[in-house]
Amino acid sequence: MLIAVVGPSGAGKDTLMDRARAAFADDPRYVFARRVITRPADAGGEAHEAVSEAEFDARLPGFALHWSAHGLRYAIPGSIKTAIAAGRVVIANLSRGVLAEAAARYRLRVLLITAPVAVRAARLAARGREEAADVAARLAREAPLPEGLDVVTVMNDATPEEGAARVVDALNRAAEDARR
Numbered sequence: 529m530l531i532a533v534v535g536p537s538g539a540g541k542d543t544l545m546d547r548a549r550a551a552f553a554d555d556p557r558y559v560f561a562r563r564v565i566t567r568p569a570d571a572g573g574e575a576h577e578a579v580s581e582a583e584f585d586a587r588l589p590g591f592a593l594h595w596s597a598h599g600l601r602y603a604i605p606g607s608i609k610t611a612i613a614a615g616r617v618v619i620a621n622l623s624r625g626v627l628a629e630a631a632a633r634y635r636l637r638v639l640l641i642t643a644p645v646a647v648r649a650a651r652l653a654a655r656g657r658e659e660a661a662d663v664a665a666r667l668a669r670e671a672p673l674p675e676g677l678d679v680v681t682v683m684n685d686a687t688p689e690e691g692a693a694r695v696v697d698a699l700n701r702a703a704e705d706a707r708r
Contacts, residue, residue, distance in 0.1 A: 544695045548560075552696075564579055592605065592608045617702055624673060640673070
């Protein structure tokens with residue numbers, strides 16, 4: 529099963545996924561996919577495999593999924609296919625724009641991590657990376673999910689510990705469902 533993690537800016541996806549990754553570090557049922565991105569490794573944000581545009585192009589046939597967003601190119605390594613075939617639950621941070629393709633290729637569950645707009649606005653402002661107008665534009669930009677997907681929503685409106693516990697619970701349910 530592939531778990532596609534999506535959610536709006538400021539929802540706390542990276543924080544919760546880092547905590548879930550730590551919680552499942554010794555659990556062989558789970559694989560956390562490391563994205564391949566045409567962004568320098570030291571650019572901040574998530575830990576990823578940094579590649580050049582040329583390297584991305586050369587590796588394109590081997591990717592399980594790929595897309596472009598915000599002037600960058602993203603991919604999920606083809607190695608997830610082996611993990612899924614072995615019955616493992618693969619968790620990957622995906623773009624909403626690639627969900628339909630992912631659903632066509634894999635048994636997919638979408639883990640939508642979200643939070644109220646006021647909470648997201650405060651988190652984005654606290655990052656200090658954008659002007660207020662940019663934060664407002666980011667908050668207004670929320671694409672709908674494709675119809676017919678298996679979606680589990682986690683509301684991340686409390687402490688990181690509470691949000692992570694909700695994610696861990698959702699992933700444990702996914703692992704149980706994957707065995708069926």
